[in-house]
Amino acid sequence: MAKAFQTTTLNLLISLTFFFSFLILTTANDEYYNSVVQRKRQGFKREKLTHFHFYFHDTVSGKKPTNVKVAEAPTTNTSSTFFGMVAVLDDPLTVGPEPTSKQVGRAQGIVAATSQSDVGLLMTLNYIFTEGKYNGSSLSILGHNSILWALREMPVVGGTGLFRFARGYALAKTYMFNATSFDAIVEYDVYVLHY
Template sequence: MASNSIKLSSFLLLIIFVCSNSELSQPKETKMAFYFQDYSGGPNATVIEITGQPNGLLSFTKFGAIFCTDDPITEGFDESSAQIARAQGLYVTSALDGSNTHVLISIVFTNNEYRGSTLEVQGTSAQFERVREVAVVGGTGIFRLARGYATFETLHYDHALHYAVIQCNVTVYHY
């Protein structure tokens, strides 16, 4: 009889624990849009080729080219818009014909709402497509255990300044 009451008590405690933590088991959905301010040349370049070109020109389509980035991310299209994060990571031209890059980027938030949180983006990006999609494979802080996807679309490119504005739309589920 005592054994049954211990089992019943344990079962009831388990039910109470599961019910009290039900909020933790339900992921939140967050959707965001922001803009990478990308300079691939000049004195304030935010993208550099690690593998190096003697003439200083970046070769985004050369198989095996590796790039490091630290782009400011703004809440609006204009580069003078409020900065909310940095895109820090690597790109590797991973297709023999130069059509794909492998993206490994941490979106490191600096704004008050998400300060210190990150989203980890990884995947193959078809660099000549209008819209490219990669996976969000993790996150920290507010975005702990994030899963989802991000799309990138180059909205503006100034060849003379080596300056691009890339819109990033993110949809993630996190706890």
């Protein structure tokens, strides 16, 4: 008898919670949920197109790698495409291809081998700029990178700081690849529309 009373009381409390939640949501004032924003008040003027050219240094080997494998599938080591491998990276972005060239930012994110038919990576990266006018701003890249192709294209899906509402694309070309260590230097041309 006591158990049935507890169950009935619990069901009543759950029903009342849902009812009041629904009541609150349906009577909420829409101005708190959304509103039209004037672009000028947010500092948005004319949209402009900016081109970046830099080199991405991906170091897998040595004492201080910038690309570290963090997970793999049981079949990754027997896969010709490394399918199932996941790595995190924090790669320097430089003005020139030399590792000693001036650093302008970092590429930080996650890459995963997601193709069973070619060596293709899902790249989720933030290009975080550390120099000049764009210091502290970032661009977000999300896309497929068939790393054995001569030229790859990935979308710019957003950004922060001076790149709020950014969109565009990144073109990647392998500048140097070491087949033994898997270290690479990749040349990037990034075109971004932003305010």
